[in-house]
Amino acid sequence: MSLTRRGFARTVGLGTAGVLSSSFIIGRGREAAAFEPELADDPDDDGIIRISSNENARGPGPKAMAALHQTITTRTGRGYPPDHTNELVATIAEKYRVEEASVVVGTGSGGLLEGAVRAFxxxxxxxxxxxxxxxxxxxxxxxxxxxxxxxxxxxSLALDLDAMADAASGAGMVFFCNPNNPTGTAHSASAVEGFVRRVMRDSPSTKILIDEAYIDYTFDPDVKTASLLTQEFPSVFITRSFSKAHGMAGLRVGYGIGHEETLDAITTAWNLGSMNTLSAAAAIASFKDTGHIDDERRENARIRDFTLSAFRDLGFSAADSHTNHIFVDLKRPASEFRDACLEQSVRVGRDFPPMEHTHCRISLGTMEEMETAVGVFRGVLS
Ligand SMILES: Cc1ncc(COP(=O)(O)O)c(C=O)c1O
Structure with a gap:
């Protein structure tokens, strides 16, 4: 078992005063920073509506915020957890009905993706x-x-599962993002299972990483976690993130579920970082606060419907989204639209080759932000 799963985590420095002053800042992460640093300036930047990264404008729920406050005590000075990290692993394992050895936690799910590629x-x-x-x-x-x-x-902007299964023959790993960023599309549990069974039959040594960072946002009852498949096939594992519906991007919490040996290979290949005790405590509280996640899903869907209909009213199409972002066919380069919007203080998504000549990704902010942004979109597009 990896050190991470034993909960041996060292406390890393977290500027608590600043972080705790605003749930907004915690929810705003740094997705763009990883890919286009120039698009990832300060989340507080003056008056700019920042809908270029798939973040959560509402931040953590009240119970996660309370857990953060309650966890800051002198005990934080005894700073080398298993405090909370083991409990987070146990909480996740219980929810998915898997052994604790089948769960790995890390500082964001991005590290798991990196480690998996390095391992496989x-x-x-x-x-x-x-x-x-x-x-x-x-x-x-x-x-x-x-x-x-x-x-x-x-x-239809969905992953081409047949072509991916063909390509998987002899591959080290398949990355299957469900729902997919940036297109927002999702595959049903039966489509995922069909894909997994086909790849495992034709290329049994290939690993399959199913990234479910956005799955909390779907309302389609046929779209479900693939966690059960991870128990049947040691080569299949899923990753999940607290950066999206849980609104905790700035706290850096992610996890994976899979076979112990598969997870060990990842943690051996790549250091997932040590979770700090505040983040773990907030994640536990957020995980248990299913009522808040339901509210968050509904609010996101309301904002998504509003934004999608605005584009459709303007005559532009977008795939139905299962996420907190939409991918719109603007029939013009994303850069042109992005520059025009930025002149009016709205920052939309980066280029997503090979579709950067036609499509732009727009992440969903608060309703208030999207009402203003839609006004800008109307002016730019008409
Ligand atoms: C599909 C997908 N997976 C993983 C991540 C990484 O998220 P984190 O490291 O914050 O958990 C992101 C971030 O935007 C993402 O879009």
């Missing part, structure tokens, strides 16, 4: 991923000299 891909074991999809696995594969097979999304 190499010069002779390609990564299979989609185009466009979340870029961390692709970037890490290139960094270590592993070939990357990018499979374009289909005409």
């Amino acid at each position: 891909c190499s010069a002779t074991k390609p990564l299979v991923t989609a185009a466009p999809t979340y870029g961390t696995p692709d970037r890490m594969a290139r960094q270590i000299g592993a070939p990357v097979k990018m499979v374009p999304v289909d005409g």
Whole structure:
């Protein structure tokens, strides 16, 4: 078992006064910083509506905030957990009905993606991923000299699962983002299962990483976690993030569920960092606060419907989104739209090749922010 799963975590410095002063800041993470640092300036930047990263404008729920406050005591000075980290692992294991050894936690799920590529891909074991999809696995594969097979999304902007399964033969790992960032599309549990069974039959040594960072946001009852498949197939594992519906991007908490040996291979390949006791305590509180996550899902859906209908009224199409962002066919380069919006203090998403000539990703802020942003979109597009 890895050190992380034993809960041996050292406390890392967290500027508590600043962090705790605002749930808004905790919810705003740094997705853009990883890919286009120039788009990732201070979340507080003067008057700019920042809907370029898939963050959570509302931040953590009240119970997570209370847990943060309650956890700051002199005990924090006894700062080398298992405090809270073991409890977080136990809480997750109980919820998914898996052994604690089947759970790994890390400082954000991004590190798990990086570690997985390092563990399972190499010069002779390609990564299979989609185009466009979340870029961390692709970037890490290139960094270590592993070939990357990018499979374009289909005409409905969904992952092309048949083509990905074909490409998986002999691959080190498949990255399957469900729901997908940036397109917002999602596959049903039966489609995921069909894909997994096919790849496991044709290429049993290939690992499959199913990234469910956004799955809390779907309202489609057919879209479900693949956690059960991880118990049947040791090569299949899922990752989840507290940065999205839980609104805790700034606290850096993510986790994976899979076979113990698979998780060990990841933590051996890559240091997932040691979770600090405040983040773990907030994550436990947030995980148990299902009422808050339901509210968050509903609020996100309300804002998503409003923003999607605004674009559709203007004559532009977008796939139905299962996430906190939408991917709109603007029939013009994303850069053109982005520059025009930024002139009016609205910052929208970066380029997502190969669709940067037509599509732009817009992350969802608060309703108030989106009402203002939609006014700007109308002016720019009409
Ligand atoms: C699909 C997907 N997976 C993983 C991550 C990483 O999230 P975190 O490291 O904050 O958990 C992101 C961040 O935006 C994402 O979009």
